[in-house]
Amino acid sequence: MTDPLQRRFRGSAKISEYDILNQKLGEGTFGVVSKARSKRTGAMVALKKILMHNEKDGFPITALREVKLLKMLSHVNILHLEEMAVERQAVDEKGKTGKKKATLYMVMPYMDHDLSGMLTNPDIVFKTSQIKCYMQQLLEGLRYLHDAHILHRDMKAANILISNKGILQIADFGLARHYEGETPRSGCGNGVAVRDYTSLVVTRWYRPPELLLTLTRYTPAIDLWGVGCIFAEMFEHRPILEGKSDVDQCHKIFALVGNPTETTMPGWSQLPGCDGHKEFEKSSGNIADRFGRAMGKEGLDLLKKLLRLDWRTRINAVDALKHEYFTTEPLPSRPEDIPRYEDSHELDARRRGNEKQRNLPPAPAGGTVGMGPDEWHGSGPPPYQNGYGYRDRGPQYGRDNRGPPPNMPPRGYDDRRGARAPSFDPQPPSGRRPQWQDERDRNARPTNGHALPPRPVDPLRSNVPSRDSLPPRDRDPVRRGGPDVDVYIPNYSAGPDRPSADRAAQRNGYRDADGPPRGSYRDHDPPPPRYRDNGRDRGGHGDARRTRSRSPNHGRDGRDDHARRERTEDRERDYNRR
Numbered sequence: 290m291t292d293p294l295q296r297r298f299r300g301s302a303k304i305s306e307y308d309i310l311n312q313k314l315g316e317g318t319f320g321v322v323s324k325a326r327s328k329r330t331g332a333m334v335a336l337k338k339i340l341m342h343n344e345k346d347g348f349p350i351t352a353l354r355e356v357k358l359l360k361m362l363s364h365v366n367i368l369h370l371e372e373m374a375v376e377r378q379a380v381d382e383k384g385k386t387g388k389k390k391a392t393l394y395m396v397m398p399y400m401d402h403d404l405s406g407m408l409t410n411p412d413i414v415f416k417t418s419q420i421k422c423y424m425q426q427l428l429e430g431l432r433y434l435h436d437a438h439i440l441h442r443d444m445k446a447a448n449i450l451i452s453n454k455g456i457l458q459i460a461d462f463g464l465a466r467h468y469e470g471e472t473p474r475s476g477c478g479n480g481v482a483v484r485d486y487t488s489l490v491v492t493r494w495y496r497p498p499e500l501l502l503t504l505t506r507y508t509p510a511i512d513l514w515g516v517g518c519i520f521a522e523m524f525e526h527r528p529i530l531e532g533k534s535d536v537d538q539c540h541k542i543f544a545l546v547g548n549p550t551e552t553t554m555p556g557w558s559q560l561p562g563c564d565g566h567k568e569f570e571k572s573s574g575n576i577a578d579r580f581g582r583a584m585g586k587e588g589l590d591l592l593k594k595l596l597r598l599d600w601r602t603r604i605n606a607v608d609a610l611k612h613e614y615f616t617t618e619p620l621p622s623r624p625e626d627i628p629r630y631e632d633s634h635e636l637d638a639r640r641r642g643n644e645k646q647r648n649l650p651p652a653p654a655g656g657t658v659g660m661g662p663d664e665w666h667g668s669g670p671p672p673y674q675n676g677y678g679y680r681d682r683g684p685q686y687g688r689d690n691r692g693p694p695p696n697m698p699p700r701g702y703d704d705r706r707g708a709r710a711p712s713f714d715p716q717p718p719s720g721r722r723p724q725w726q727d728e729r730d731r732n733a734r735p736t737n738g739h740a741l742p743p744r745p746v747d748p749l750r751s752n753v754p755s756r757d758s759l760p761p762r763d764r765d766p767v768r769r770g771g772p773d774v775d776v777y778i779p780n781y782s783a784g785p786d787r788p789s790a791d792r793a794a795q796r797n798g799y800r801d802a803d804g805p806p807r808g809s810y811r812d813h814d815p816p817p818p819r820y821r822d823n824g825r826d827r828g829g830h831g832d833a834r835r836t837r838s839r840s841p842n843h844g845r846d847g848r849d850d851h852a853r854r855e856r857t858e859d860r861e862r863d864y865n866r867r
């Protein structure tokens with residue numbers, strides 16, 4: 290019998306199969322999310338329209354990445370992509386008829402709330418048992434992702450969706466990518482990264498200190514920092530670290546958890562971005578004063594482990610699930626016991642916030658894309674030597690991101706004076722406006738009620754100049770971006786071809802289509818969840834099904850897919866070697 294939790298990607302449909310309801314749920318830089326009803330099944334869905342800012346660039350590569358990753362994932366705590374819907378318009382926006390233009394929508398089950406919307410709704414008050422239930426589900430989803438070698442890279446309350454049945458799902462995989470390092474194991478922190486990635490990820494308020502200090506050899510620990518921020522946000526009902534700039538963000542972090550030292554964050558003083566932070570006032574942090582009372586001893590202990598400055602010893606999802614916070618009173622609620630609320634989404638929060646908090650500063654500009662002034666054009670390896678970025682401490686951006694970090698002024702900008710030093714020439718030699726500037730303007734939009742800074746724009750979402758517009762020597766992608774450019778696109782397709790999740794599942798002894806065999810938990814599995822059941826404890830594996838990883842589904846033409854996969858992997862290996 291097919292397991293109802295084993296969900297499948299159906300393929301593509303026509304947009305006419307849906308009634309789009311006049312209700313916008315969310316709006317990001319690269320997608321607008323609306324509520325709709327399926328004419329076929331009557332089910333409510335969310336349609337995420339993929340915006341193409343520049344037609345010539347074609348389908349945004351990060352949307353492609355999000356679609357591909359979501360297709361291969363199947364877990365009750367990860368938002369499921371049901372299908373893609375296509376809209377063909379013969380008439381363009383200016384009323385001209387011509388070539389048919391296609392607009393694509395991602396079709397996902399409708400979720401009643403996102404956490405950001407819920408937390409800014411004054412009518413919603415969370416009980417501790419409810420927070421524990423959400424935290425357990427969030428960590429289960431993350432454990433599954435990390436086990437499948439995927440980094441989310443944009444953990445924030447607005448990307449956590451919750452249904453009125455109490456189910457929590459992680460959404461928005463626009464910045465997610467495959468991770469090459471070891472998957473986290475119990476008692477081993479988050480492992481060691483084996484290569485560099487762009488540090489231009491994660492919305493600033495949820496960005497971990499190692500990324501703010503521009504570590505490029507990072508691990509799944511970056512997502513756990515975000516979980517810590519979200520955990521604490523559930524108690525304060527607003528983001529806990531609202532930095533106004535990257536420097537201010539570090540300031541706020543250090544005020545909360547203490548200044549970095551060689552004990553609390555070994556190697557911090559070698560990180561390329563550390564320079565501005567050495568003169569900070571000494572602080573031992575106020576985390577206990579701020580959260581101790583509301584969270585209790587166990588909650589505070591979990592928070593401290595999630596917000597550890599040292600990314601190597603920051604708790605991983607496997608161990609966090611085993612934390613005694615989840616086994617002490619009050620026990621986590623069962624999802625079905627959580628009260629139902631009226632729908633709350635990021636946009637409602639934004640509307641509410643704009644009325645109530647009109648005086649809040651506008652959302653900081655964000656995003657850096659394009660080739661930027663510091664793009665590496667040389668032959669041979671770019672001038673970085675270690676996992677901390679450039680050895681020469683030269684440009685602190687433009688290394689792998691082709692532009693300054695989000696919300697960081699461009700080089701030559703003096704943060705304290707708030708003015709651009711005259712040495713900075715914003716125009717590239719071609720006279721073309723640097724693309725990160727365009728992107729900043731585009732991102733200068735009001736966000737939710739808390740004026741959430743926009744997340745960094747993935748360089749892949751940029752209007753990177755077309756290959757033909759580049760001089761011949763720069764047409765080679767490796768030369769263009771250097772080997773450090775974060776250009777990963779998963780090379781696998783729907784269900785049948787999910788290598789990383791497959792391998793993780795096989796390694797862990799999962800059977801196809803029915804999840805891990807009952808009673809054979811892996812050594813790093815958390816103890817079976819204990820739910821509060823009207824005063825009685827419910828333990829055991831009966832309920833574990835709710836949150837257990839589903840194994841990927843092998844498919845129709847396994848051999849073909851396998852061969853194709855191997856070919857692509859070979860090509861990828863070649864590329865990386867080069």
Ligand SMILES: Nc1ncnc2c1ncn2[C@@H]1O[C@H](COP(=O)(O)OP(=O)(O)OP(=O)(O)O)[C@@H](O)[C@H]1O
Pocket residue numbers: 314315316317318319320321322334335337368397398399400401402403447448450460461462463634635636744
């Ligand atoms: N399946 C869904 N059901 C209900 N609401 C949803 C769903 N998916 C997304 N939303 C709403 O839309 C918002 C934006 O979605 P998402 O983060 O996927 O878009 P995005 O364009 O990547 O946004 P951003 O750039 O701000 O991260 C979410 O915060 C949520 O409120």
